[in-house]
Amino acid sequence: MKKVISVVGARPNFMKVAPLHRAFAQYSAQCVHQICHTGQHYDAAMSDAFFNDLDMPEPTYFLGIGSGSHAEQTARVMVEFEKVCLEAKPDLVIVVGDVNSTIACTLTASKLHIKTAHVEAGLRSYDRTMPEEINRIATDAISDYCFITEQSGLDNLQHDGFNPNNMFFVGNTMIDSLHYALPKAEQSGILAELGLQPRGYVLMTIHRPSNVDDREQLEMLLRIFRDLSQERDIVFPVHPRTRKNIAAHGLQHLVDESPRLHLIEPQGYVNFLALMKNADFVMTDSGGIQEETTALGVPCITLRTTTERPITCTLGTNVLIQPNESAIRAAIHTAIHNPRKQGTVPPLWDGNAAQRITDIIVNKILV
Ligand code: UD1
Numbered sequence: 001m002k003k004v005i006s007v008v009g010a011r012p013n014f015m016k017v018a019p020l021h022r023a024f025a026q027y028s029a030q031c032v033h034q035i036c037h038t039g040q041h042y043d044a045a046m047s048d049a050f051f052n053d054l055d056m057p058e059p060t061y062f063l064g065i066g067s068g069s070h071a072e073q074t075a076r077v078m079v080e081f082e083k084v085c086l087e088a089k090p091d092l093v094i095v096v097g098d099v100n101s102t103i104a105c106t107l108t109a110s111k112l113h114i115k116t117a118h119v120e121a122g123l124r125s126y127d128r129t130m131p132e133e134i135n136r137i138a139t140d141a142i143s144d145y146c147f148i149t150e151q152s153g154l155d156n157l158q159h160d161g162f163n164p165n166n167m168f169f170v171g172n173t174m175i176d177s178l179h180y181a182l183p184k185a186e187q188s189g190i191l192a193e194l195g196l197q198p199r200g201y202v203l204m205t206i207h208r209p210s211n212v213d214d215r216e217q218l219e220m221l222l223r224i225f226r227d228l229s230q231e232r233d234i235v236f237p238v239h240p241r242t243r244k245n246i247a248a249h250g251l252q253h254l255v256d257e258s259p260r261l262h263l264i265e266p267q268g269y270v271n272f273l274a275l276m277k278n279a280d281f282v283m284t285d286s287g288g289i290q291e292e293t294t295a296l297g298v299p300c301i302t303l304r305t306t307t308e309r310p311i312t313c314t315l316g317t318n319v320l321i322q323p324n325e326s327a328i329r330a331a332i333h334t335a336i337h338n339p340r341k342q343g344t345v346p347p348l349w350d351g352n353a354a355q356r357i358t359d360i361i362v363n364k365i366l367v
Pocket of ligand 1: 011012041043046047068100101131132207239240241244287
């Protein structure tokens with residue numbers, strides 16, 4: 001019996017692994033699939049809610065790493081994940097996305113000569129000030145197998161000289177989760193709870209260090225939100241990093257001056273999906289939300305200078321906006337007054353990516 005361990009650590013990982021776990025179930029005669037949660041994210045709202053919403057089982061391994069500097073967090077994951085690998089002796093470790101847990105576990109497994117597969121490989125923002133870009137480059141460089149969500153990922157890995165026999169363009173497991181959870185999202189009571197109508201509000205998320213760690217930048221964003229909230233409801237589920245910085249930088253008054261700003265706790269997957277699907281438009285600096293809004297056909301304004309997910313702009317409903325005051329105000333004006341940006345769903349974002357990945361793993365990689 002072969003053994004595969006998939007690693008999750010932070011919020012954006014859970015929806016990428018949940019469909020893999022379900023797809024592996026059909027191969028239970030050939031291999032056992034286990035989940036290792038590093039505990040990079042640990043709040044109930046940042047972690048447990050996703051396990052419930054995505055019907056994921058309790059992880060087999062929980063490392064309880066928590067927060068810290070990049071070096072501390074990455075190092076702690078490595079130390080603890082090494083113990084898991086030595087005890088469990090997996091035949092393959094699957095890592096997803098680009099968070100610190102992703103690179104930490106890839107490094108650990110590959111130095112123990114355990115095969116590794118990176119799901120969502122090949123994406124590049126070409127901005128090395130983003131910690132995720134370092135994680136993406138390093139993870140791809142040492143992974144044995146790469147599973148790819150969009151054409152740019154294929155192009156980037158080809159450019160880097162990755163073995164073409166070991167890279168597979170399979171689509172997007174995050175969109176598998178979206179398909180899976182949409183019926184549940186239809187039942188969500190979150191709009192009613194907040195007193196909102198479909199298409200009657202703007203959904204906002206910001207948590208990137210480049211937008212929320214610097215006082216001036218965060219203040220500028222909150223001023224724009226305050227002004228927009230004079231005429232529009234804004235739903236703003238606040239990441240713990242953003243909440244801490246609003247307080248630390250003394251900016252709570254801007255929130256208090258925003259009449260129709262709903263500052264709420266980070267939402268679970270199902271409620272957040274309901275909020276995305278019904279938003280007039282979304283403003284974000286997230287990676288995954290760019291893809292989810294494209295899959296849902298909802299316009300997205302991304303407050304970043306680069307994206308590692310260019311297909312969301314070329315085919316999808318996403319636009320990149322320089323995160324400065326005049327550009328953001330102009331983009332909001334356009335979103336409110338012009339027709340919605342129309343998009344198409346990228347190739348293979350059809351809800352079956354995890355099926356393709358597990359077929360390849362069981363029939364080609366583990367044999
Ligand atoms: C991480 C990922 C980022 C992803 C984001 C999604 C890295 C380098 N970054 O960023 O790519 O977009 O997750 O949320 O891995 N905190 C809590 N409770 C939690 C988790 C975090 O309070 O459950 C606070 C802590 O103060 C922590 C801070 O948030 O110091 C940042 O957490 P961390 O995991 O370091 O990075 P994120 O900003 O969440």
